[in-house]
Amino acid sequence: MTSSTHTLVLGATGKTGSRVADKLQAHSVPVRRAAPSGADVAFDWDEPRTYDAALESIDRIYLLGPLLTADFATQVSSFLDRAEAAGATHVTYLSIKDITAAPATTAQRAVELDLESRSGLTHTILRPAWFMQNFDNFLKPVDGQIAVPTGDGAEAFVHVDDIAATATAILLDPVSHNGAYYELTGPEALTVAHAAAILSDATAAAISHFDIDPTAWVAGLTAAGIPSDYVEVMRALAETIAGGRGAQPTDVVAQVTGAPTRSFADFARATATAWALAEAR
Numbered sequence: 520m521t522s523s524t525h526t527l528v529l530g531a532t533g534k535t536g537s538r539v540a541d542k543l544q545a546h547s548v549p550v551r552r553a554a555p556s557g558a559d560v561a562f563d564w565d566e567p568r569t570y571d572a573a574l575e576s577i578d579r580i581y582l583l584g585p586l587l588t589a590d591f592a593t594q595v596s597s598f599l600d601r602a603e604a605a606g607a608t609h610v611t612y613l614s615i616k617d618i619t620a621a622p623a624t625t626a627q628r629a630v631e632l633d634l635e636s637r638s639g640l641t642h643t644i645l646r647p648a649w650f651m652q653n654f655d656n657f658l659k660p661v662d663g664q665i666a667v668p669t670g671d672g673a674e675a676f677v678h679v680d681d682i683a684a685t686a687t688a689i690l691l692d693p694v695s696h697n698g699a700y701y702e703l704t705g706p707e708a709l710t711v712a713h714a715a716a717i718l719s720d721a722t723a724a725a726i727s728h729f730d731i732d733p734t735a736w737v738a739g740l741t742a743a744g745i746p747s748d749y750v751e752v753m754r755a756l757a758e759t760i761a762g763g764r765g766a767q768p769t770d771v772v773a774q775v776t777g778a779p780t781r782s783f784a785d786f787a788r789a790t791a792t793a794w795a796l797a798e799a800r
Contacts, residue, residue, distance in 0.1 A: 538683030648766035
């Protein structure tokens, strides 16, 4: 990568994008951070006029689709057209797990297929399990309960630092990972009840899993202002776990990064510290 080119990191103020940008810069890689605000360049999926400034002198791209929507394939395709025209050569795309079972018109799968079809771009697809950091937001305990309709199903929750480390390794050496589809997980599959017990041990608080009725859960997400099409994505993911088809551990993170995968217990200890600091403020 020459000094005149940059790696574009979309969603650069978010969970994975901010970490990817930081890790790339630690490797002395020129990075352009893009986000609606608070980044090097303003980037808005709904404003195509913002695409070109983000793509100037870009070689490699960390790609996330628009958040909180499930209908974005056309927008991403238009962006990729401009990326190719601007001289970009590689895209690392953060997709979602189990997407191959979805119709080809599903946005995440449509983007994957779009990337496969482009001879001018190499690509690598990341399909992560549910983030451990979900327990900091929509899975965060309320009154000691984690309300999510996952039943006794297990999921190999993955730490966002491991996602970012994997993406960084790929962006540093995209040729070695061209065409790869990587299932990213943590080191063990846990039920939400088991995860709650680990959080309880770490925080010294009584935390349990409430297997909420799926309809009530969907209604709560909708009432919280989450768009209906994205609520449907979340419902389907919860059903996958409840049905016993949650992500199972892989060794992809260790293989790609050369570092061990972070455990949920590690996350829980860090979370306990963060929660305590927040409560002390």
